[in-house]
Amino acid sequence: MAESESGQDKTEDPTEKRKQDSREKGEVARSKELNTLAVMLAGAGGLLIYGGALAQDLLEIMRLNFSLPREVLLNNGSMIQYLLHSGKIALMAVQPILTVLLIAAVLGPISLGGWLFAGSSLAPKFSRMNPASGLKRMFSSTALIELLKAFAKFLIVLCVALSVLSSDIDDLLRIAHEPLEQAIIHSVQVVGWSTLWIACGLLVIAAVDVPVQLYQSHKKLLMTKQEIRDEHKDQEGRPEVKQRIRQLQREMSQRRMMAAIPEADVVITNPTHYAVALKYDPEKGNAPVLLAKGSDFLALKIREVAVANNVLLLESPALARSIYYSTELEQEIPAGLYLAVAQVLAYVYQIRQHRAGKGKRPDPLKDLPIPLDLRRDS
Incomplete structure (x- = not known):
């Protein structure tokens, strides 16, 4: 049970004003694991959907730059043109995947806590530069939870990655004997499916982290009975102030x-x-x-x-x-x-x-x- 600085137990649910003030300060429930999961799934989906076109564009760049005519080799100005043309092809090749990743990077955070822009969060906080406060955060219960969570994520990703690689070992060996064009397309497909399965492994962590973040955010907003009374007085007007006004x-x-x-x-x-x-x-x-x-x-x-x-x-x-x-x-x-x-x-x-x-x-x-x-x- 949480306690306030006055020693009173925080047993009361937060009021709407408390929630609104917290949002204005940028203090809402956020899950880094959910954001990572969204980006990973979007990246894997982008590779599976647009991977074929990306492989074709990579082949085009390789053919363009590894089969140069003699007159191009003797003309320094032509190299700039080839470089610009190759950059244009590369940019157009990765643009769909980057667009999907951008959408995921935006939708991931707002899926928990909603859209929020708080200018106060951008203001510098000199208390974070205090070594004593830094050490306190490093050895706090929150830091321990984050460490355990990171270790669990590492183990899950490692297990999923080993399982995926062991199941794809035949495909990986087959790539070495395929023609270059087919090998590149096949490699992109293997990377896409491997990334997708690893991202699915992160579902377990996200499924645990989201309720934990919601619980911690709610616990942080809990109020004491005195805080509720003080807030009510502030909203309705303190009796002594109202008496003075009258x-x-x-x-x-x-x-x-x-x-x-x-x-x-x-x-x-x-x-x-x-x-x-x-x-x-x-x-x-x-x-x-x-x-x-x-x-x-x-x-x-x-x-x-x-x-x-x-x-x-x-x-x-x-x-x-x-x-x-x-x-x-x-x-x-x-x-x-x-x-x-x-x-x-x-x-x-x-x-x-x-x-x-x-x-x-x-x-x-x-x-x-x-x-x-x-x-x-x-």
Whole structure:
């Protein structure tokens, strides 16, 4: 069972984020044996398929270069032409096999772990230049496994190669007595089949190595319960950070609210526990809007700002509580409070007229009509 640096057992399966981070770092399961097997099989298949054409092209090069006319031997410039022509034939001869090998070299690695390009893997790591770290890797359990795997691969390839050579001994001896053209074609076929059987021997190693690599990759990604909790906090946001953000949002909202109080028509109070500031714009023709609200200390600050800006304070405990609990900031009051607030605004208008010397002082408001479903007990 794997352990983390903190001493906790890594018993939990990796999360999707852990897997994605690992892929971005280039840390995915890869099997060198699978890559070698793919290249060997592709090379053997290429020799068997295109071996005949390759042998014919080799014969063409040999005939071209071993049967030179006299005038060519005496002309130094002709040798360059023969060399270029021979190179062209050789390139065209090996091109199909090289194409097959290139495809195998690409498909082999991506068959396990998929296509992946991680720039971080190309960055130099100076820790690899540390002799102590190098010695630690040389004598680690991973190095021992790689050594045993290499030795097993050597034994399997050796056994398969000896078996193939012993079964092909008659063909190899027959090649010596065949005409040159037939011997070359026969040799390419023998090499192709021998390579194919040796590659098939590597199937055993690849069949063992692929599950081992998958297991080791999964084991490396295992997480502790604490790591999962920390990752969840990072994704969802740490509680202390979220609390700080909410606090800043509340402070910003309060500052905007306080800045809007001077524009209010009236501030209705409880008188001490609640305070709400209302604004009515007759040009828009909508319902009055709640500019500010608060309780206890915040209610006191709202009253202070209202007094400092000559905003009328009106004491109506029932209406203040109803608006406080039923209306959000910068929202219109509910329809059930239209009549009560209309009476308040009319009262405010009369007070302003009285202060301007254009009318008598109105009587205090009493028994404002507040629906039962909007009432809040003190």
